[in-house]
Amino acid sequence: xxxxxxxxxxxxxxxxxxxxxxxxxFTNSSLFMCLxxxxxxxxxxxxxxxxxxxxxKLQSVAEMVYELIRGMMxxxxxxxxxxxxxxxxxxxxxVAMGNLLGLLPYSFTYTSHFxxxxxxxxLSILITVVAGLKRRGxxxxxxxxxxxxxxxLAPILVPIEVISFCSKPLSLTIRLSxxxxxxxxxxxxxxxxxxxxxxxxxxxxxxxIICLTIFEMAIAFLQAYVYxxxxxxxxxxxLHAH
Amino acid sequence: xxxxxxxxxxxxxxxxxxxxxKAKKDLNIVxxxxxxxxxxxxxxxxxxxxxxxxxxxxxxxxxxxxxxFLDYKFETKPIFICIFLLIGSIAGVLNTIRYxxxxxxxxxxxxxx
Numbered sequence: 262x263x264x265x266x267x268x269x270x271x272x273x274x275x276x277x278x279x280x281x282x283x284x285x286x287f288t289n290s291s292l293f294m295c296l297x298x299x300x301x302x303x304x305x306x307x308x309x310x311x312x313x314x315x316x317x318k319l320q321s322v323a324e325m326v327y328e329l330i331r332g333m334m335x336x337x338x339x340x341x342x343x344x345x346x347x348x349x350x351x352x353x354x355x356v357a358m359g360n361l362l363g364l365l366p367y368s369f370t371y372t373s374h375f376x377x378x379x380x381x382x383x384l385s386i387l388i389t390v391v392a393g394l395k396r397r398g399x400x401x402x403x404x405x406x407x408x409x410x411x412x413x414l415a416p417i418l419v420p421i422e423v424i425s426f427c428s429k430p431l432s433l434t435i436r437l438s439x440x441x442x443x444x445x446x447x448x449x450x451x452x453x454x455x456x457x458x459x460x461x462x463x464x465x466x467x468x469x470i471i472c473l474t475i476f477e478m479a480i481a482f483l484q485a486y487v488y489x490x491x492x493x494x495x496x497x498x499x500l501h502a503h
Numbered sequence: 504x505x506x507x508x509x510x511x512x513x514x515x516x517x518x519x520x521x522x523x524x525k526a527k528k529d530l531n532i533v534x535x536x537x538x539x540x541x542x543x544x545x546x547x548x549x550x551x552x553x554x555x556x557x558x559x560x561x562x563x564x565x566x567x568x569x570x571x572f573l574d575y576k577f578e579t580k581p582i583f584i585c586i587f588l589l590i591g592s593i594a595g596v597l598n599t600i601r602y603x604x605x606x607x608x609x610x611x612x613x614x615x616x
Contacts, residue, residue: 428562432557
């Protein structure tokens with residue numbers, strides 16, 4: 262049986278020279294990130310280039326995704342913060358595409374890598390911080406020490422709140438990457454059972470793998486949704502005082 | 504006349520459903536809806552457990568990394584790791600409590616709706 266973790270190995274597709282000791286080669290991870298962006302762009306172009314009053318199936322799906330994100334933003338952040346919809350929608354589509362493309366055979370799940378998801382999480386949190394600082398100015402720092410708290414508690418409370426804030430991108434990353442990794446490893450291991458049990462016994466794991474793949478598709482959407490919702494929560498925390 | 508017969512019929516139906524529920528309770532028959540709810544709640548609790556673990560781990564790992572970095576900078580291993588691991592653990596627990604509070608608040612709001 263193949264090693265189930267080999268599917269997460271990053272392979273260089275186009276070797277490029279190092280820049281300041283950093284390998285900037287085009288890898289399978291980069292390829293699937295580009296594919297994710299391309300598939301999303303083509304889908305939205307095809308779905309929306311001829312907008313109709315009575316929407317086609319594709320147009321309905323595209324509008325549904327937009328309405329989902331818009332509704333989520335209105336509920337979590339506030340109806341007056343619609344300028345953040347493109348940012349939140351980009352995150353949702355990028356994560357959802359990564360999760361879904363990873364389910365195709367011989368593909369690569371970029372959302373299962375700590376580096377990819379981690380940098381996206383850090384970027385999301387930084388954007389919320391910048392938005393918060395721009396809106397509330399130095400008042401944003403009251404998130405770490407709420408008004409009315411006794412000053413004597415500051416040496417204990419502030420480090421705890423700072424670490425609690427710094428752990429946000431980490432918990433976002435762990436949640437998404439580990440979920441994706443576990444799902445793919447399970448599929449690979451059970452696929453190995455089909456080969457081992459042969460023609461007679463292999464049907465049981467095959468049926469199981471079909472159910473698991475359907476389950477993983479649901480998880481792919483759910484994870485993207487949760488990731489987006491949490492980003493909205495962090496954005497709301499940054500923009501509004503507690 | 505029709506009104507009277509309608510209300511009588513309704514009373515009969517209510518009485519029957521009450522007696523049915525009592526009989527089910529006596530016989531320990533579990534309602535299909537309740538069974539479905541319990542199976543979906545297992546998934547929901549697993550989901551909560553996973554989120555709680557990631558919140559906890561996030562705090563602990565973050566504390567460890569900050570402590571490790573400071574120890575590496577000032578060559579004081581393992582003082583900062585110990586201090587920040589402790590603070591990170593508290594932050595993790597705090598995040599978990601916040602998550603659970605938020606979850607319960609949303610849950611009670613949904614139930615009210």
